[in-house]
Amino acid sequence: MRGRLRRSALAVALAAAALAGAVTAVAVRGGQAAPAAPAPPSLGTATVVRTNLVSTALTGGTLGYAPTRPVVNQATGIYTWLPRPGARVRAGGVLYRVDDTPVTLMAGAVPAWRPFGIGMSDGPDVRQLQAGLIASHFADGLFTTPTGYYDLATADAVERWQAARGLTVTGAIPLGQVVFLPTAILVGGMNVAAGEAASPGQRPYQVTTRQRTVTVPLNPTLPPAAVGESVSIVLPTQATVPGTITAISPVSSTSGQLTVTPSGATGTGVNVQVQVSLAVQSAPGVLAVPVSALLALAGGGYGLEVVTPSGAHRLVGVAAGLFASGQVQVSGPGITAGTRVVVAQ
16 A cells, blocks of 8 residues: 555655746746646556466578579580479479489488499498389389398399380489488579580579578677577567577587577578577566566665555565566565565556
């Protein structure tokens, strides 16, 4: 009640001061009315809640797609077909055509470095080829597990694959007819055009994965971060999308780069400038009220005007902790989750 009385007394004092000013104005300005005193703030109530408070710092980042290993051509001839930018190519799909012969994407971490055929030595490239033939059902009835050994069964599966592709059926694959990449790709900007000469080592077009990602340059002024930490991404529309730090790459002894993976819709743009909210300080499971509920006490410190179940008002001194997102951590006698307090609106 004292808090309400104090607010009322303050309003009366302000009104009296305003009236005195108005009289002075009449005397000096010949009757011109003084502006009305500002109305005291309206009051409402809020409930003390138990929540997690996190103070944050905003830093700039760039939104786009996660990189992947480039598509490197190993065929010789003329590019006769290229995909359109923005197209997605999955394992088993055609990356481009050279002399009207399709170059096929297969899943694998090891790049192709030699032709495939009976008599070749065992290797991880053979195992990747066999896995691709199994995944696309060309090995049905022949084998079910990649062995890394190019045997007659593998050659038979390759013949099925060649027949389905409209290729010359030989059971062997020349270098450059299959490209291994770890994931499906998203086609980017073109480096060549249909009709141009194809030669080994060229990168026909730029590629990325379809995974959206934000890169954030780090510097010593930003708070420390850790892989797995949750962050917020503020888009140019001011919409906020949650994200997770998935990698931290050191650039030098004093700077580095964060990789943040969004977990919500972020559009399809590339090189989009966004802001990332990094945690500076956190207080989990604390009692909190709106900042506007705090009262500065005459003797120092803070208080809350508590509304009791009977409707009575009493002033309670509290300790204030972390300020974050318009709320403040509080603790004091009788302050529990669900306690009603007065707030300025």
